[in-house]
Amino acid sequence: MRCGAHLLIISLTLGASPGFASPADAQERSSVPARSDGSTVNGHVRRARRARDAGRWTEARDAYKAALEASEQSPSAQVDPAEIAGELGVCELALRNHREAAEHLTRSLERRELLPLEAQRRFKVAQLKAAFYVVTLLLSVDPPDAEVFIDGQRVSRIAGTHKVFLERGRHVVRARAPGREEAVHVFSGEWGAKQEITMRLPHAAVSSTKEASPATPEPVSASPAARAQAPGPWASWPGTLRIGGIAITTATAATGAVLLLRAHVIHTNLREGNVVRLQQGWTPHTCREASAPAACADIHRQVDQRNLLATLGKVSLATSAVFGVATAASFLTEAAFFGAAPEAAGVRIVPVTTGERAGVLLEGAW
Numbered sequence: 198m199r200c201g202a203h204l205l206i207i208s209l210t211l212g213a214s215p216g217f218a219s220p221a222d223a224q225e226r227s228s229v230p231a232r233s234d235g236s237t238v239n240g241h242v243r244r245a246r247r248a249r250d251a252g253r254w255t256e257a258r259d260a261y262k263a264a265l266e267a268s269e270q271s272p273s274a275q276v277d278p279a280e281i282a283g284e285l286g287v288c289e290l291a292l293r294n295h296r297e298a299a300e301h302l303t304r305s306l307e308r309r310e311l312l313p314l315e316a317q318r319r320f321k322v323a324q325l326k327a328a329f330y331v332v333t334l335l336l337s338v339d340p341p342d343a344e345v346f347i348d349g350q351r352v353s354r355i356a357g358t359h360k361v362f363l364e365r366g367r368h369v370v371r372a373r374a375p376g377r378e379e380a381v382h383v384f385s386g387e388w389g390a391k392q393e394i395t396m397r398l399p400h401a402a403v404s405s406t407k408e409a410s411p412a413t414p415e416p417v418s419a420s421p422a423a424r425a426q427a428p429g430p431w432a433s434w435p436g437t438l439r440i441g442g443i444a445i446t447t448a449t450a451a452t453g454a455v456l457l458l459r460a461h462v463i464h465t466n467l468r469e470g471n472v473v474r475l476q477q478g479w480t481p482h483t484c485r486e487a488s489a490p491a492a493c494a495d496i497h498r499q500v501d502q503r504n505l506l507a508t509l510g511k512v513s514l515a516t517s518a519v520f521g522v523a524t525a526a527s528f529l530t531e532a533a534f535f536g537a538a539p540e541a542a543g544v545r546i547v548p549v550t551t552g553e554r555a556g557v558l559l560e561g562a563w
Contacts, residue, residue, distance in 0.1 A: 238267045242276050245284065252491070254291045261285035279308040283320040290323050295330035299362040302327060315476075322469050329462060332386030334361040336370065339397045343374035365390075372396045389462060442524030446517050453513030460506035463499055470496070 245260030261284050268278045283305030289298035302324040309317050336359050338345055345352050347361065347370050365387050373379045377398035386392055474483075484493035 238264050239275050241267060242281065245288075249284070249288065254288050258285060258288040258292060261288055277308075277311045279305045279311045280313075280316060283312065283316060283323075286320065286327070287323050290327050295327045296362045296364060299324065299327040299331050299333075303360065303362075318476075319473060322466070322473050325466050325469065328362075329389045329466065331388070332363045332365055332368075333391045334363055334368075334370075334386075335359075335391065335393045336361060337395045338372050339395075340374055340377070343372045343377070343396075343398055346371045370394060370396065372398060374398050376401055378402070389459065439524055439527055442520050442527070446521040446524060449513045449520065450517035453510045453517060456506045456510030456513060460503045460510060463503040463506070467496070467499055467503065 241260050241264035245257045245264060248254075248257035248260060261281055264276070265278060265281045265285055268276070268281055282301045286298045286301035286305060289295075289301065302320050305312065305320055306317070306324060312320070334347075336345070347363070348368055352359070352361065363386060367383065367385045370382045370384075371379065372381075378401055380396045380398050382394050382396060384392055384394070471479075483489065484496060
């Protein structure tokens with residue numbers, strides 16, 4: 198009987214021991230993820246660097262994105278979120294996701310004091326390249342707590358001026374707030390353009406029971422001196438041609454200035470990129486070798502685009518000069534054939550050249 202009691206006590210003790218051990222094991226297992234947050238971020242970064250060095254940009258982008266999301270919840274990571282965001286932007290630029298690249302690179306450079314100098318230079322060059330293929334929108338809204346929608350997508354609340362990167366094309370910005378009238382702004386942007394918009398929402402108008410009657414304008418009798426004189430036979434079609442010549446001159450000059458400015462931006466990007474590549478060990482003959490890096494194809498494409506834009510810009514300015522001279526010559530021709538210039542007529546040609554535009558300014562009466 199006593200042996201049976203002892204066996205019962207021993208069996209109960211052995212059966213209870215797993216019950217005492219399992220809560221401790223569960224507590225230990227539950228504490229592991231909390232301690233591994235920092236290591237999780239560092240693991241994503243190591244995996245992203247290996248993929249980046251091997252040229253697997255998609256894998257590197259996904260790993261950096263996972264590291265950025267994890268770093269926002271783990272302040273113990275060895276790599277700062279600003280550096281992770283910059284590396285993510287570089288990967289997105291390599292994959293031609295220019296809008297996402299511009300956002301992450303700008304976010305990284307806003308905290309440039311946390312970045313090494315080499316990373317600052319590299320991220321700045323990448324940001325300039327990404328900004329060339331997006332539309333930069335600087336948006337200010339009054340009141341600042343108004344809801345803002347861009348192309349139907351709600352954006353976060355804006356404090357002061359908010360920078361948004363968009364694809365080129367037509368965009369609709371809509372803002373609304375309680376007690377205010379809705380404001381809408383429509384614009385079209387091209388690659389590399391910067392659009393600044395200030396939207397002020399006026400207070401909603403209060404309806405009134407009395408409607409003000411519109412004022413009836415009093416008839417104004419024109420004096421004999423103010424009456425228009427009938428144009429002569431010579432003043433009809435030359436005036437139209439002159440207006441058309443001035444319009445063509447202005448349009449071609451503006452087009453040429455824009456094309457030359459675009460070419461200058463690409464040239465600046467190439468020059469800054471060459472500085473970075475020389476620091477990385479490239480030589481002037483690297484892209485001419487048989488085993489040229491894959492980045493050389495993008496460099497050649499940018500060089501061709503720069504040369505094309507520069508050529509078109511010069512042709513547009515030359516065309517503007519031709520039409521400008523022809524338009525100015527029409528005034529001199531009229532004076533030579535008819536003995537005198539028209540009353541109050543005159544023409545002055547002033548070349549206009551700045552760092553961003555070039556053209557011809559025509560002043561005269563016709």
